[in-house]
Amino acid sequence: MGSRRRSPRARDWTSAVSAHASIPRPAAARRSGPLRGRVRAPGDKSMSHRAMMIGLLAVGETHVTGLLEGEDVLATAKAARALGAHVERVGEGEWRIRGVGVGGLAEPDEILDFGNAGTGARLMMGVVGGHPITARFDGDASLRKRPMRRILDPLIEMGASVVEEAAGGRCPLTLAGARETIPIVYETPVASAQIKSAVLLAGLNAPGATTVIEREASRDHTERMLRHFGATIDVEPFGAHGRRVTLIGHPELEGSRVVVPADPSSAAFPLVAALLVPGSDVVVEGMMMNPLRIGLIDTLLEMGADIEFLDRGQAGGEDIATLRVRASRLTGVDVPAARAPSMIDEYPILAVAAAFAHGETRMRGLSELRVKESDRLAAVADGLAAAGVVARIEGDDLIVDGRGAARGGGIAATHLDHRIAMAFLVLGLAAEAGMGVDDSAMIATSFPAFMPLMSSLGAEVG
Numbered sequence: 001m002g003s004r005r006r007s008p009r010a011r012d013w014t015s016a017v018s019a020h021a022s023i024p025r026p027a028a029a030r031r032s033g034p035l036r037g038r039v040r041a042p043g044d045k046s047m048s049h050r051a052m053m054i055g056l057l058a059v060g061e062t063h064v065t066g067l068l069e070g071e072d073v074l075a076t077a078k079a080a081r082a083l084g085a086h087v088e089r090v091g092e093g094e095w096r097i098r099g100v101g102v103g104g105l106a107e108p109d110e111i112l113d114f115g116n117a118g119t120g121a122r123l124m125m126g127v128v129g130g131h132p133i134t135a136r137f138d139g140d141a142s143l144r145k146r147p148m149r150r151i152l153d154p155l156i157e158m159g160a161s162v163v164e165e166a167a168g169g170r171c172p173l174t175l176a177g178a179r180e181t182i183p184i185v186y187e188t189p190v191a192s193a194q195i196k197s198a199v200l201l202a203g204l205n206a207p208g209a210t211t212v213i214e215r216e217a218s219r220d221h222t223e224r225m226l227r228h229f230g231a232t233i234d235v236e237p238f239g240a241h242g243r244r245v246t247l248i249g250h251p252e253l254e255g256s257r258v259v260v261p262a263d264p265s266s267a268a269f270p271l272v273a274a275l276l277v278p279g280s281d282v283v284v285e286g287m288m289m290n291p292l293r294i295g296l297i298d299t300l301l302e303m304g305a306d307i308e309f310l311d312r313g314q315a316g317g318e319d320i321a322t323l324r325v326r327a328s329r330l331t332g333v334d335v336p337a338a339r340a341p342s343m344i345d346e347y348p349i350l351a352v353a354a355a356f357a358h359g360e361t362r363m364r365g366l367s368e369l370r371v372k373e374s375d376r377l378a379a380v381a382d383g384l385a386a387a388g389v390v391a392r393i394e395g396d397d398l399i400v401d402g403r404g405a406a407r408g409g410g411i412a413a414t415h416l417d418h419r420i421a422m423a424f425l426v427l428g429l430a431a432e433a434g435m436g437v438d439d440s441a442m443i444a445t446s447f448p449a450f451m452p453l454m455s456s457l458g459a460e461v462g
Contacts, residue, residue: 040262041453045119051258066315082108099255111136117445118194122194126197131205150190152169183203184199191215196212210247212244231248264290268296272426284322300330303357306328377393406432
């Protein structure tokens with residue numbers, strides 16, 4: 001079992017999780033001149049979470065570079081240490097994890113507090129659910145509102161049990177992992193990488209094959225990374241748009257090197273800002289181009305965005321590219337529901353782009369936005385209204401009436417949601433009267449350097 005001693009350096013960084021300010025930090029963006037420069041977005045959050053968790057379950061040392069050092073990932077690092085791993089920060093974005101191996105988790109003495117990290121909490125429930133230990137999960141006010149039942153239901157089928165939970169299957173909750181994990185065949189009720197990943201992570205400690213069936217393919221970082229660490233995983237097409245993923249349990253995962261590319265969900269903010277602010281010309285380096293993560297790029301290109309692809313390559317088993325983005329005249333489009341899984345976190349910033357497009361943009365099938373850090377569907381519509389943009393919700397669709405410009409001048413309520421905050425600050429850079437947000441503190445969960453990065457391009461934000 002890996003040592004649970006903490007170096008002073010590691011302790012300082014993971015303690016930042018509990019240091020997240022509870023006092024709102026309002027911010028504003030003003031209409032800016034052309035944005036110019038070359039930037040790199042922070043490391044991909046999805047991959048960073050998974051590198052920590054699979055490093056925990058591997059034998060030997062995992063060396064991660066490019067890790068996102070936002071509060072969400074630091075919460076996962078702290079949880080991995082509580083479960084027995086030795087986790088150490090050795091440089092900027094560079095971490096070492098000495099894992100305990102599948103089946104070797106320690107029962108934590110402390111609550112696993114994930115702050116605002118829904119992905120971290122849900123995936124770690126899968127890790128715990130497949131092991132004969134008991135752990136208590138909790139988080140901030142936003143995380144406590146987010147439903148966990150869709151994760152817990154398949155874990156219960158695999159032998160885990162919920163000892164205690166808040167109303168509606170929410171945190172705080174106590175999960176007792178399976179004494180003998182049962183391999184299952186599970187069809188996800190919605191396209192969700194979190195559900196799929198939780199089942200696969202629990203299945204690591206089950207005998208035989210664990211299978212997850214998706215009718216709409218979700219992001220596949222878990223499958224890719226498990227294979228990178230030595231797991232046997234088979235992926236087959238299922239229906240018109242789905243996949244059938246089968247994992248063979250009890251693998252000997254071996255510590256590995258993981259290079260985390262830039263997060264497309266974070267890169268989306270400087271990218272869209274460059275499209276909207278007249279005269280802008282921005283280069284975004286090393287962005288992940290996983291086919292299941294580039295729905296926003298596909299949509300922006302359909303809208304007429306001037307995006308040039310440069311320097312294609314690979315990092316961490318993922319395709320990457322450097323993008324040159326120039327200010328563009330955008331046109332409203334119809335975004336199909338089938339595209340939602342590949343851009344579920346990018347709809348707030350797409351809605352901002354749609355506000356400045358010419359004509360109507362309809363974004364279909366956004367039910368998943370109602371169970372993110374906030375009810376993002378309602379929050380986006382309300383924020384657009386505060387900016388003087390005509391938008392409406394019809395069922396699970398968001399329709400934005402683009403007029404080629406936005407008045408701005410209002411204050412968007414962020415509801416503790418980092419992506420809402422960043423999206424409306426980007427809107428302010430191109431709006432006639434700028435734009436404010438009621439809180440920007442939570443931006444640190446995913447993009448700690450957002451303000452200085454945008455300022456380096458010439459944005460008037462802060």
